[in-house]
Amino acid sequence: MRRRPIITVGLICAAVAGVVLWVIHGRLVGHWLQVHTGTVNEPGPYYGFWSGFGSDLTEFGIIGAIATGVYQLVRKYNCHHPGCWRVGNHLAAGGEFMLCYRHHPGYQGKKPTHDLIQRMHREHLERQAAMLGQLHEVHEQLIAKPAAAHRGSGPDAATAQATRSANAQAPRDAE
Numbered sequence: 001m002r003r004r005p006i007i008t009v010g011l012i013c014a015a016v017a018g019v020v021l022w023v024i025h026g027r028l029v030g031h032w033l034q035v036h037t038g039t040v041n042e043p044g045p046y047y048g049f050w051s052g053f054g055s056d057l058t059e060f061g062i063i064g065a066i067a068t069g070v071y072q073l074v075r076k077y078n079c080h081h082p083g084c085w086r087v088g089n090h091l092a093a094g095g096e097f098m099l100c101y102r103h104h105p106g107y108q109g110k111k112p113t114h115d116l117i118q119r120m121h122r123e124h125l126e127r128q129a130a131m132l133g134q135l136h137e138v139h140e141q142l143i144a145k146p147a148a149a150h151r152g153s154g155p156d157a158a159t160a161q162a163t164r165s166a167n168a169q170a171p172r173d174a175e
């Protein structure tokens, strides 16, 4: 990972050196460029290059673009474990990570066996049932609360009654 900035700095230095050389030996480079791009000396060796292999250079650009796209796709679907190139189709941490079976903490580095799949499925169902049970409890409590308020007990009921009467009086005041 740390090598990347060094490579970038090296490339920038090389580009700067190239430009400096070009400026210093302007005419020479210009002539070299004209010969090598086939601008002058048309029947020379570079004419064949540019009308043959050289004309395919744009296609290499397209191939490069496709390769970049494939690389991005691979980056998207490969295992998120650093340095792993397997396809990661096992979600971990609630979908935060896509991991291969080898790096998924649930599989202990082995391919999930039939027993493990059965056990994890059962655990998942149990967990869901427990969550649904808790949700049901909270729901029951929420339903029980307004019922208690209607019965007229506690300070909540008094406030509720006060607001209700105020609301009822409001239209009459407007008339």
Ligand SMILES: [Zn+2]
Pocket: 079, 080, 081, 084, 085, 086, 099, 100, 101, 102, 103
């Ligand atoms: Zn992996």
